[in-house]
Amino acid sequence: MSGKPHNPYAVLAVTSLALALVLINGTSITVALPALSRDLGAPAGLADWFLLAFMLANTASILVFGRISDLVGRRRIYLLGASAFMVLSVLATVTPDAGTFIAVRALQGVAAATIVANSSALVADAFPEHRLAHGLSLNLTAASVANTVGPTIGGLLVSAFGWQAVFLVNVPFGIAAVLLGWRVLPRPRPRTGRRETFDAKGALLSALALAGLLYGVNRLSTAGPADPLVWVPLAAGGLLLVVFGLLERRLEHPLVDLALVQDKARACAYGAAFFQSFGRAGVTVLVVLQQQIVVGRSAAEAGLTGMVMALAMVIATPLSGRLAGLLTARTLTALGGLLSVVGSVGLAVSPPTLPLAVTMSWLVLVGAGIGLFATPNTAAIMHGVPAERRTVANAVRSMLYNSAAALGTSVVLLVVSASGLGGYDVVDAGPAVQTAFTVALSVCAAADLVAAMFGIAxxxxxxxxxVVAERLPEEAAA
Structure with missing residues (x-):
C-alpha cells in the first residue's frame, strides 16, 4: 500500500479498465473462431487452442505472479504486465500461421496473469474494510460484464473490420490503462522485517500440474480416450498437484498459504467460484457458436445475442451488494447458482430455432444468477485475509476461476466436436450437432448446481x- 492517501475510486477505475480489457479480449475471440479458422487454415481441434492457449498459460501463471507481486510490489508487476499485453496484441495480428498465433496467445495469457492476479488485491488495498464489499462489487461488475460482452464486441469488430481488430482495439485502451495506472496506483511502502523468499519449486510444480491437467482434457477432443497422450498428461498433472500440496505444507514461505483454505467458509467459497466459472464459460462459448453453426447467424448477430446476459449481470451485481445488508453470502450464492441452473436448463431444452426472445430470456436468468453470486462469494474469500496475503488469496481465486473457465471451455468443445462437426466455419443444423449442444449446456447447468450446493454448504x-449488520457489516456480508 502507499504511504500517502489515494482515491479508492480512482484505483478501482484503473484496475477495472485493465481487467475488462483482458477479459474482453479473452472472450471476444470466441466469436472470431470461424474467421480465424478460415484465415489460418486450422481445423476445429487446432482452433480450440486459439482459446485454450491463453487460458492455460494465464491459469498456470496466476499463482506465480500473485506471490511475486506480494514480494516485490503489486503496482510494478501490474504495469509491466499491462504493457506486455499491448505489445503482444499487435504481434497477434501479424502471425503467419496457426502455430505462431497460438504461441503469441500463450504469451498474452502470461501477461494477462499479472493483471488478473492483482486487480482485486489492489482494490482491497484501496478501500477501507467496511467498504470492501462495495468496492469489490463494482470491480466484479466490470469483470463480469467484460466476460460476457466480449463476444458481442468481438462479433461487431470481426464483421466490420476482420479478426485483427479484436486485438488492435486493445492498444489505445491499454495505453490509457498504463498511463493512468502509473499516476493513480499506490506505490508500495518499503518492506520491513525479514525478507520472505520466493517458492520457485512450488511455482514450477503448480504451473506444470495445471498445464498437464488442462492439456489432457483438451487432448480428449482431438484424439479420443484411446490415445495414451490423453492419460499421460492427466496422470502427471494430478501427481504433480499432490506433490505441490505436500511441498507447500513444509515450507515457511509457500507459494500458496494453505491456511487460506482451512477455514470452511472460505474453502466453500473457493469451490463455488470454481464451478460457477465452469458453467459461465461454457454457456458463453456455446451460445455464440450455436447461433452461428446451428442457426446460421453472423458473428455480429451471435455476439449481440449474448448481450442480454451482460445487461442482466450489470443490474444484478450491484443489487447483490445492496442485498448483502439483508441476506448472507450463503443465501445470495445459493440463489445466484440456482438462477443460473434454471437459465442453463432452459437453453438446453429450447431448440435454437425458436424465436430469439426465448434464448434471450434464458440468458437473462443466467446473467442474473452470475450477478447475484459474484460479489458475496468474492467478499467471503477476501474477508479477514491479512494485507500481505491478499494478492495470494485473490490469485488462488483467480487460478480456480480461470482453471474452471479453461476446463469448462474444453469440456463443452469436446462435446460439440464429438458430434462429428468438421470445423467452426460451417453451418450444420443436423440432429447430432443439436444434441451435442443440448448435452453441453446440460453440463453447464450441472456445474451451476454444484456451485449453489457449495454456497449452501x-x-x-x-x-x-x-445487530451484526450494524456493528460489523463486512462480517455479515461474509
Missing amino acids: RGGPWRVRR
Missing part, C-alpha cells in the same frame, strides 16, 4: 442478524 444463517 458454507453454513451459517440465511439472513443477516441486525
Whole structure:
C-alpha cells in the first residue's frame, strides 16, 4: 500500500479498465473462431487452442505472479504486465500461421496473469474494510460484464473490420490503462522485517500440474480416450498437484498459504467460484457458436445475442451488494447458482430455432444468477485475509476461476466436436450437432448446481442478524 492517501475510486477505475480489457479480449475471440479458422487454415481441434492457449498459460501463471507481486510490489508487476499485453496484441495480428498465433496467445495469457492476479488485491488495498464489499462489487461488475460482452464486441469488430481488430482495439485502451495506472496506483511502502523468499519449486510444480491437467482434457477432443497422450498428461498433472500440496505444507514461505483454505467458509467459497466459472464459460462459448453453426447467424448477430446476459449481470451485481445488508453470502450464492441452473436448463431444452426472445430470456436468468453470486462469494474469500496475503488469496481465486473457465471451455468443445462437426466455419443444423449442444449446456447447468450446493454448504444463517449488520457489516456480508 502507499504511504500517502489515494482515491479508492480512482484505483478501482484503473484496475477495472485493465481487467475488462483482458477479459474482453479473452472472450471476444470466441466469436472470431470461424474467421480465424478460415484465415489460418486450422481445423476445429487446432482452433480450440486459439482459446485454450491463453487460458492455460494465464491459469498456470496466476499463482506465480500473485506471490511475486506480494514480494516485490503489486503496482510494478501490474504495469509491466499491462504493457506486455499491448505489445503482444499487435504481434497477434501479424502471425503467419496457426502455430505462431497460438504461441503469441500463450504469451498474452502470461501477461494477462499479472493483471488478473492483482486487480482485486489492489482494490482491497484501496478501500477501507467496511467498504470492501462495495468496492469489490463494482470491480466484479466490470469483470463480469467484460466476460460476457466480449463476444458481442468481438462479433461487431470481426464483421466490420476482420479478426485483427479484436486485438488492435486493445492498444489505445491499454495505453490509457498504463498511463493512468502509473499516476493513480499506490506505490508500495518499503518492506520491513525479514525478507520472505520466493517458492520457485512450488511455482514450477503448480504451473506444470495445471498445464498437464488442462492439456489432457483438451487432448480428449482431438484424439479420443484411446490415445495414451490423453492419460499421460492427466496422470502427471494430478501427481504433480499432490506433490505441490505436500511441498507447500513444509515450507515457511509457500507459494500458496494453505491456511487460506482451512477455514470452511472460505474453502466453500473457493469451490463455488470454481464451478460457477465452469458453467459461465461454457454457456458463453456455446451460445455464440450455436447461433452461428446451428442457426446460421453472423458473428455480429451471435455476439449481440449474448448481450442480454451482460445487461442482466450489470443490474444484478450491484443489487447483490445492496442485498448483502439483508441476506448472507450463503443465501445470495445459493440463489445466484440456482438462477443460473434454471437459465442453463432452459437453453438446453429450447431448440435454437425458436424465436430469439426465448434464448434471450434464458440468458437473462443466467446473467442474473452470475450477478447475484459474484460479489458475496468474492467478499467471503477476501474477508479477514491479512494485507500481505491478499494478492495470494485473490490469485488462488483467480487460478480456480480461470482453471474452471479453461476446463469448462474444453469440456463443452469436446462435446460439440464429438458430434462429428468438421470445423467452426460451417453451418450444420443436423440432429447430432443439436444434441451435442443440448448435452453441453446440460453440463453447464450441472456445474451451476454444484456451485449453489457449495454456497449452501458454507453454513451459517440465511439472513443477516441486525445487530451484526450494524456493528460489523463486512462480517455479515461474509
